[in-house]
Amino acid sequence: MNDMWTAQRLSARRLTELLGSWRGDGHGYLELAESVALLVRDGRVVPGTTLPAERPLSEALGVSRTTVAAAYHRLRETGVVVSRRGSGTVVRGATATRDMAWAEVNGGIDFASACPQPWSGLPELNARAMSERPDVFQLTGYDTLGLPDLRAALAERYTARGLPTSPEQIMVTLGAQHAIFLIARTLLRRGDRSLIESPSYPHAREALAATGALVAELPVGAGDDGGYDAASTLEIAERTSPKLAYLIPDHHNPTGLSMPDGLKSSLITVLAGQGAHLIADETTAELALGEPRSTTPFAAFAEHEHHQDAILTIGSMGKTVWGGLRVGWIRAAPDLITRLEAARRVGDLGTGTWQQVLALLALEQYDSILAERTRELTARHRLLVSRVAAELPEWTLSDAIGGVCVWADIGARASSRLSRVAAAHGLQLPPGPRFGSPGTFERFVRLPFSASEATISEGVARLGEAWRSGGEATGASTFARAVI
Template sequence: MPEMRTAQRLSARRLADLLGRWRGAGHGYRELAESVSLLVRDGRIVPGMSLPAERPLSETLGVSRTTVAAAYQRLRESGVVHSRRGSGTVVRGSGSTREGLWSGAISGIDLSSACPEPWSGLAALNARAAAEHAGAFKLIGYDTLGLPELRAAIAERYSARGLPTSPEQIMVTLGAQHAIFLIARTLLRRGDRSLIESPSYPHAREALASTGALVAELPVSAGSAAGAGSAQEDGGYDASGLLEIAERTTPKLAYLIPDHHNPTGLRMPDGLKSSLITALAGAGAYVIADETTAELSLGESARITPFAAHAEQRHHQDAILTVGSLGKTVWGGLRVGWIRAAPELIGRLEAARRIGDLGTGTWEQVLALHALNQYDDILAERAQQLTARHRVLVAGLAERLPEWRPSSAVGGVCIWVDIGERVSSRLSRAAAELDLHLPPGPRFGSPGTFERYVRLPFSAPEATLAEAVRRLDQAWRSTTVGAGGTAAPVLTGAVI
């Protein structure tokens, strides 16, 4: 007989931490069911995981067992979970498909995606690459370091931006997320200390935590646009506070998004970059500098100096691993990223990589090489496009939701918005009722934090953003009415 696998059980305490401030007025079991659905949809509860038994969860949440039982029944009816003998209530795998943002007419809007549509010249680039590189199809089709021509082109761009780089310092990866996980599993061990900005890119936090490392946080202020006259004087960063935390934590690995930060869109001041490098690298830490969105500026396209170039001592550059990608600039489907690091580190990363994957596809690398040959034109087009979309989003919020305070983004693809009340998860559930997928603020920090915030990308077309703001306004009104205790939104199944 085949061996029966026991589902991993989520503890009642852990689920309570993930739920945060889930409960509002009225229909408690419905809100509980919708909150769990939201966690499943956002990937914080994974398929195959077993939910806590009813009694311990009811005791931990301080609700009746009847409420938990009704919530679980609602989850079963909506297909989010099923009952399995010996495992209890188990999360199902998702069999749904999503049309995405670029399918034509507006229906469902996915604000979990902060990735623009494919660059307009991608089809022509593909045709030209096929005509000029037919020999690529005679190669094995993948490798763990990258095509020599592509590594040279990436190195040349770093040198042009002010950071002298050789091809031996470059590894081509399967996008930025692959690069971050590869670095984390190569350099971190269980019990090591790591450091990440808060808020930050959720999958980077998951990469650090997946190694068993302890994760400490560097707080990043929102830099509210309401005070734009002074917000950029410090870039939204408390320099002395950040340096004190960095020195006290003494991490093995730190993860930073220094330019056009996700989710705030802010840029770290150059002086703080130098001081953080000195504090972290000087104490023996490695630093991941995620530059996935560094060259996406609002306004005129600008040449951004790489983070590692701000090292005041040359040997500190060897502690910095710079991650880049074409996913936000050219096309999310072009799964090509890279790591710039000291040659010794590149060797360690390649050895670790051979355990997990065979390398990056040759044809994707050929396309990436052609894209880099005209990268400045691509960035100029993206800057114009994203600037117009950012303007539409911010203007729409000012008109419909003037009490919300968006961050003073200067680049990237998203803003971080202070909504004024700790109801981000409830707002997310109300938005789902309007076919609007809005990840709640806690998705970008540790459990229970950032209930006053939401991340709003401005990567979608203007008409989609305008409709998104209209639905946000409607969801906000239903959420705040519910919070006042006079009514609460009736929540049905989650929209996937």
């Protein structure tokens, strides 16, 4: 189902689906207003969208028209919507100022972000780049493929990890999200079938849906042991027969699980055998828990060499080095790289040259950077697990083996309500449905372990308070930044 909304009139039925389990024990109109604001914050209802009229929405929700009218009044007061004569109630959206005010008032504990803190060696790396690479300032700076030496270094790293690669198979992008969107708009057309894991990274789903493609789902964590159900996965893939599939095979976001090697091979055979292209998002594939270890790229599991040409592998330095280093890459067959470059010129003119120089130097010590990340993330994961066990013993966490987050089963269909109440306790927490289609995953929330240990401890403490309060989120603002 396509849940990426362009500006339009939203039906009462559709808004009811998006709202999910919004009711609590508090004031109904405030809970409804905060729940709608949550959808706006998360991007599931975009600015310019006209909300349903009061009467049909009250009938769809099973509440009084007075409740809906009061909720809309609250949304107008907080600046989320504006009423226009002849146009109805139209979404304005959250502003950066309002986001900053929320963080300032509430202390800014952010569980919406699953991105590690900047790598400690960045200042030295920048100084070294200034000293060693002044030549780059003689270049034009317009570069839609990537610096040749960076493309070569990335190809060498893939080769060393077990996937022979040439520089012609690499394009440097403006991070992983840019790569996902570029691939989607190049390979998909309106009405095409696409496939994504569920739960999954929300902005990947949005990139697929934004093309007008139909989005089918491949369950993750549906096995008897909370892992992968291989038979079901392959059956769904074969039945869907998508044109493009998006997968996070290793250290999956949000579960932290990794697909078994045999399933990787079988899934490639099924999808590529049908003529599909596969995006393998490996943004967090090299972020292990426990001991540093090498992860074999997904494309290396193709049993037939020509099936490798159907796989587009995405990487990024956003999670490993710094979110502000907007350097990602695509590894694909040379003819696909050519298609992607032609499509790219419509939207941007290349990746920043200086950022590419920093990325090249970071690659020279990438293994040591990853080892440092493994130590940090392992300690923080251990802390998160212990704090959740103490504060929320009835919750069950996924058995993550890598990445930056876990998937928590909270034992009740209360995720959206918890997200709203958490805001009243100064905690930004995206609800479970943000990671799937509307109405799904109300029993789950994503918990990151990428922040500092002090932030994790305080965040779980506030989460415990929100859960136990059972709650009323009276007057809390729910504006926050996007899920990453």
